[in-house]
Amino acid sequence: MDPATLIGMAIAFGALVGTLAMEGSTISAILLPAPMLLVFVATIAVGIASGTIRDLMLAVKALPRAFVGKPPKPHETIDQVVAFAEKARREGLLSLEQEADNEADPFLKKALQNIADGTDGEELRNLLEDEIATRTASDRVAGKFFTTLGGFAPTVGIIGTVVSLTHVLENLSTPGKLGPLIAAAFVATLWGLLSANFLWLPIGSRLRRLSDLEAQRMTLLMEGVLAVQAGSQPRLLGERLRAMVPANALPKLSKAA
Structure with missing residues (x-):
């Protein structure tokens, strides 16, 4: 689990609470049910309206990944592929069928099974590239959904403020109530901006980042399994795969190996 999202959101909301305290206010001043109901419910509703039900289902399914998703570790992937190369070099490509049977990752399982079945290298590359493209497109739908919510939320907040201000104008005859009513009116705008920048946009960006890392x-x-199929020497294969990964993504031990 990578806690970056949880840590960032906790600090952001902590800064908000700290600011309220320094201004002599309390969190209860902005926890008003009416504007929060409009901002959150209406924002999600227009987000659903801007896409499809399938988009919504993908977004809901992907939401936990934004908080508990574990970024892949390239050095582990490289070590795994090098191990396949060593086994194929010792026992032949057919030995990878046993590895495919024990593999939990559907993508890698499919690749190893096709190698064991003798699939042509170019055909296998096309198959795997299509698989990557489809997976990436599906993952980005979820990220785009939350980014879209981040775009709608501030405008919905302004709508809530305008609605509340109409109520303020109805009470011009009672000046004593105007201050609290005006303050409450702007809470909708506040929650529109907060939800966009503290929730929806970070979640969308996080999901896109995880999608990019998974595609990598x-x-x-x-590239590794295709090199194994072509009979690449394990040590050279490991060096080639490490060259495809940014240095800061590899531990020192793996870089020195």
Whole structure:
């Protein structure tokens, strides 16, 4: 688990609470049910309206990944592929069928099974590239959904403020109530901005980042297993795969290996 999202959101909301305290206010001043109901419910509703039900289902399914998703470790992927190369060099490509049977990752399982079945290298590359493209497109739908919510939320907040201000104008005859009513009116705008920048946009960006990292892992696997099929020497294969990964993504031990 990578806690970056949880840590970032906790600090952001902590800064908000700290600011309220320094201004002599409390968190209860902005926890008003009416504007929060409009901002959150209406934002999600227009987000659903801007896409499809399938988009919503993908976004809901992907939401936990934004908080508990574990970024792949390239050095582990490289070590795994090098181990396949060593086994194929000792026992032949047919030995990878046993590895495919024990593999939990559907992408890698499919690649190893096709190698054991003798699939042509170019055909296998096309198959795996299509698999990566499809997976990436599906993952980005979820990220785009939350980014779209981040775009709608501030405008919905302004709508809530306008609605509340109409109520303020109805009470011009009672000046004593105007201050609290005006303050409450702007809470909707506040929650529109907060939800966009503290929730929806970070979640969308996080999901896109995880999608990019997963696509990199799958590409690394694809190049690795294709090299194994071509009979690449394990040590050279490991060096080639490490050259495809940014240095800061590899531990010192793996870089020195």
